[in-house]
Amino acid sequence: MISGTQFTIVYDVLSFSFATMMATTIFLWMRVPSVHEKYKSALIISGLVTFIASYHYLRMFNSWTEAYEWTGEGELAKTGSPFNDAYRYMDWLLTVPLLLIEIILVMKLPADESKSKATTLGIASAAMIAIGYPGELFMSEDNLGGRWVYWIGAMLPFLYIVQTLLVGLNDATQSEADPAVRKLIKGVQWWTVIAWCTYPVVYIFPMMGISGSNAIVGIQLGYSVSDIISKCGVGLLIYQITIAKSLALKNGNEETPLL
Amino acid sequence: MISGTQFTIVYDVLSFSFATMMATTIFLWMRVPSVHEKYKSALIISGLVTFIASYHYLRMFNSWTEAYEWTGEGELAKTGSPFNDAYRYMDWLLTVPLLLIEIILVMKLPADESKSKATTLGIASAAMIAIGYPGELFMSEDNLGGRWVYWIGAMLPFLYIVQTLLVGLNDATQSEADPAVRKLIKGVQWWTVIAWCTYPVVYIFPMMGISGSNAIVGIQLGYSVSDIISKCGVGLLIYQITIAKSLALKNGNEETPLL
Numbered sequence: 001m002i003s004g005t006q007f008t009i010v011y012d013v014l015s016f017s018f019a020t021m022m023a024t025t026i027f028l029w030m031r032v033p034s035v036h037e038k039y040k041s042a043l044i045i046s047g048l049v050t051f052i053a054s055y056h057y058l059r060m061f062n063s064w065t066e067a068y069e070w071t072g073e074g075e076l077a078k079t080g081s082p083f084n085d086a087y088r089y090m091d092w093l094l095t096v097p098l099l100l101i102e103i104i105l106v107m108k109l110p111a112d113e114s115k116s117k118a119t120t121l122g123i124a125s126a127a128m129i130a131i132g133y134p135g136e137l138f139m140s141e142d143n144l145g146g147r148w149v150y151w152i153g154a155m156l157p158f159l160y161i162v163q164t165l166l167v168g169l170n171d172a173t174q175s176e177a178d179p180a181v182r183k184l185i186k187g188v189q190w191w192t193v194i195a196w197c198t199y200p201v202v203y204i205f206p207m208m209g210i211s212g213s214n215a216i217v218g219i220q221l222g223y224s225v226s227d228i229i230s231k232c233g234v235g236l237l238i239y240q241i242t243i244a245k246s247l248a249l250k251n252g253n254e255e256t257p258l259l
Numbered sequence: 260m261i262s263g264t265q266f267t268i269v270y271d272v273l274s275f276s277f278a279t280m281m282a283t284t285i286f287l288w289m290r291v292p293s294v295h296e297k298y299k300s301a302l303i304i305s306g307l308v309t310f311i312a313s314y315h316y317l318r319m320f321n322s323w324t325e326a327y328e329w330t331g332e333g334e335l336a337k338t339g340s341p342f343n344d345a346y347r348y349m350d351w352l353l354t355v356p357l358l359l360i361e362i363i364l365v366m367k368l369p370a371d372e373s374k375s376k377a378t379t380l381g382i383a384s385a386a387m388i389a390i391g392y393p394g395e396l397f398m399s400e401d402n403l404g405g406r407w408v409y410w411i412g413a414m415l416p417f418l419y420i421v422q423t424l425l426v427g428l429n430d431a432t433q434s435e436a437d438p439a440v441r442k443l444i445k446g447v448q449w450w451t452v453i454a455w456c457t458y459p460v461v462y463i464f465p466m467m468g469i470s471g472s473n474a475i476v477g478i479q480l481g482y483s484v485s486d487i488i489s490k491c492g493v494g495l496l497i498y499q500i501t502i503a504k505s506l507a508l509k510n511g512n513e514e515t516p517l518l
Contacts, residue, residue: 004341008341008343008345011343012343012345012346012349015318015346015349016349016352016353019311019314019315019349019350019353020353022314023307023310023311023353026303026307026310027303027304027307030288030291030299030303031299031300031303034296034299070338070339070340070341071339072339073337073339073341074341075339
């Protein structure tokens with residue numbers, strides 16, 4: 001059973017994540033009128049990712065507070081209503097493909113390559129999440145084998161995505177004329193990969209000897225930090241790219257919007 | 260145990276602070292279309308600061324009302340659900356770096372200096388809050404030593420921030436051609452420092468002989484007043500600067516936006 005302090009840590013982290021996601025959403029959306037037509041979709045989608053996440057963090061916060069009740073000073077009891085962790089997977093099913101699309105949209109790619117890359121990355125990321133979820137249900141120490149099987153299954157599309165971000169899109173990154181923009185795009189690619197690499201590590205917390213209530217708290221904390229970096233951090237980098245590229249386009253060499 | 264009157268004072272102050280933060284947010288955001296492209300981000304961020312604060316005041320209000328119940332005419336009892344004061348620290352972790360960034364954004368600094376100042380001030384303020392929080396948990400009279408240790412620890416980054424605001428940024432302030440703008444920027448710097456100096460004073464209320472329920476009420480009241488000055492007051496000064504500078508830019512000498 002979880003302690004009062006552990007309950008409060010998860011409660012605070014879920015609330016903090018909600019506030020961070022919502023604040024980022026508003027900033028990104030309020031900046032849309034200031035970027036060039038070509039990059040408005042990328043900025044709107046970056047805001048959608050944090051908006052969808054803020055919705056799910058609010059739901060998780062409510063689900064968490066409904067799962068426990070205070071029975072006295074520092075004492076907790078389960079209410080019987082289960083904490084619904086599936087919110088994270090429903091969130092990722094929507095936000096992870098969108099995150100990859102927002103990256104593709106700010107890169108210098110021919111229209112047909114943008115479309116094909118967005119499609120394959122979108123499908124790979126949806127598969128990764130769909131395969132990962134069933135393993136999340138194996139939590140007790142005697143059936144961690146099942147968790148490993150799904151972890152390995154989800155790692156295959158995961159590695160394909162990482163390979164595409166770091167190697168497959170390298171030519172497009174190198175073709176950026178402005179070194180500041182090139183640096184920002186590299187930043188987006190690396191921060192996405194670094195943040196994403198933390199998810200499979202958090203996933204195997206139960207296999208690393210972290211068990212019971214410590215595993216629950218560790219998983220909630222770990223996923224929340226990774227979400228803030230990969231959604232808010234990367235979203236704000238995407239914003240900087242759209243602003244920099246919009247300024248460069250101001251001198252009249254207009255192109256048609258991608259999305 | 261807290262009295263009915265004390266309960267009502269905190270209840271009213273938390274509600275008043277929420278209303279003030281929300282009203283300031285709406286005003287600041289509704290004025291965004293009227294300022295020059297260069298200053299839109301500063302105004303949006305000023306509104307984000309009060310928006311994030313209004314979220315946390317709403318949460319604190321709810322947490323406060325859930326921590327106590329009326330058992331009869333003027334009689335209160337604890338419900339067992341603890342009042343979550345950590346909301347203030349999560350709020351500050353987000354809003355204090357943003358507050359410093361909004362000040363940097365309206366100042367006349369070269370782009371690279373803006374970035375480096377925003378980074379160092381952001382890190383210093385996050386460190387100040389992270390160090391201050393553990394001390395906040397020492398409340399009873401026999402372990403105030405721990406509270407002093409964290410107070411001193413948090414004062415170091417605090418003094419660095421004050422020194423940067425009053426001395427480090429002085430050249431940039433003096434370089435403002437318009438005396439009205441210079442006066443406003445000095446106002447922002449001084450009001451920020453004055454409002455911020457109240458936080459470490461409120462923090463040591465328990466060491467000044469204010470104990471028990473009086474300390475709880477005093478801390479909530481003190482922090483709320485300081486928050487309103489440093490977030491709403493400074494936000495409205497920032498607004499005046501963005502409007503004054505936008506008017507000056509109207510005559511055609513356009514520059515690129517900072518953020």
